[in-house]
Amino acid sequence: MKCGVRFCGGCNPRYNRREALNEIESRFKDIDFVNALVGVPHDLLLVIGGCTNCCAAYEQFDTKTDVMKMWDVDHIDMIEKQIKEKIK
């Protein structure tokens, strides 16, 4: 299973977005987290914003499920829960 990841541009992030992704990846050994690409179908799509604006564009990516968005390090548990729901 592939989860496309789209970062915001990181102009003024309030937490380390890469470390947050690493933490999420560590909780799902069977999911392949890849950089989201246009024209490639993704089973899941995760948008990681650095602040509440979460301004990353993601409409150009294909996903089989609703887009998951996070903009705070405290959202990691929420994302974990959402992923578990979606892959049931």
Added chain:
Amino acid sequence: MLMTGAQYIESLRKMKTRVYMFGELVENWVDHPIIRPSIDCVAMTYDLAHDPEYADLMTATSNLTGETVNRFCHLHQSTDDLRKKVKMQRLLGQKTASCFQRCVGMDAFNAVFSTTYEIDQKYGTAYHENFKNFMIEVQNNDWIVDGAMTDPKGDRGLAPSAQRDPDLFMHIVERREDGIVVCGAKAHQTGTINSPWHIIMPTQAMREEDADYAVSFATPSDADGIYMIYGRQSCDTRKLEEGADLDLGNQKFGGQEALVVFDHVFIPNKYIFMAGEFDFAGMMVERFAGYHRQSYGGCKVGVGDVLIGAAALAAEYNGAQKASHIKDKLIEMIHLNETLYCCGIACSAEGYPTAAGNYQIDLLLANVCKQNVTRFPYDITRLAEDIAGGLMVTMPSQADFKSDVVCGKNGETVAEICDKFFSGSPACTTEERMRVLRLIENMCLGSAAVGYRTESLHGAGSPQAQRIMIQRQGNLAAKKELAKAICGITK
């Protein structure tokens, strides 16, 4: 095509741009130690476009070709694009702590695109088509282009055509069937040597008698008749010292300015965007200046982020980080920096579509943004120097910290003595303390201060230029009516 930084640097080697420095022709300017940090700085604008963590800001979809392009080559299609431009600039400032030089071209693209459309509407010329074709070339080749506006201007009290020497303003000296020939110069040109192409714009609004000075065009930077004389920066020759590292503060990156001279340069028709339509010179200047005043709400903020971080590190290394006044000064620096960012974002969010379809910023808010930029970086550098302490400008050189010359009675070397007396908190080595202090020096009064201080004051127009625009846009009459209504004045 999205170039990498390495590809960009290699592309420069094919250029035959004529560059003079310290009175001599520079044969290999790509590898010159004074110039190279500015080239590496531009290279970051290419490399970050390939990094998934930054691609959302660094790239956009071209309205001309539908292809993914570097945002520096993009025509803004929405207020979202305008905001992302500012965010991208903040990011680049953070990554380089310098002027990364590519904004002037982006701002010129957007100003010339909309102005040429309106010139054609009035005069039936074909400048907009010329410009669109040029933009497709720019996007397909991922070029950095120098947007050149500032003429030397000579006697400020005289119009261009009244100057003792006509070359003090860029002007047309010959009109031919296949193009024009121009003479003049552009001063203070950021990134000019690092740009394979230039877009020339008039420097101010023009009158009918100055029609030959109302000229805009694109040209390769190594065209016959063009040459550049490199601008000095504070502490620049430190880069020439053998093994220069610690004393530079920022070894990797830097800015660049030069005088660009046009000595009878031929411009083919297809690269001409204005040639005598004097009544549109003011529009092009105002739009470019507006975009560029917005830009400063991003780039200077990113550099400010680095300076704030450096000041916080210096406080830790001095062992003073817990002092309440130090904490308060850091808060003040952040407050000032984020205020600049607020203005950059605000003038973007309040942007609007031009007749040509690209988006323009809110002019009043962009001028307020830049007016703040003429002040706050000075406050931020003062606070940084306050926190850093005097050692920032009195400590010995890198050579002293490496010297094995014996100077002490017990055989201590100069390096050992320096290490002993300039040590700070156990949280850092003496070298780390020196590194961060040199970085602060670099940004506050060294070579990067060109970009962070004086460019903040005069770049994109000196403070008075913004005050004139604020007066024009401020609608004082409406404010007086508000006051009358509240206090009961009816006449």
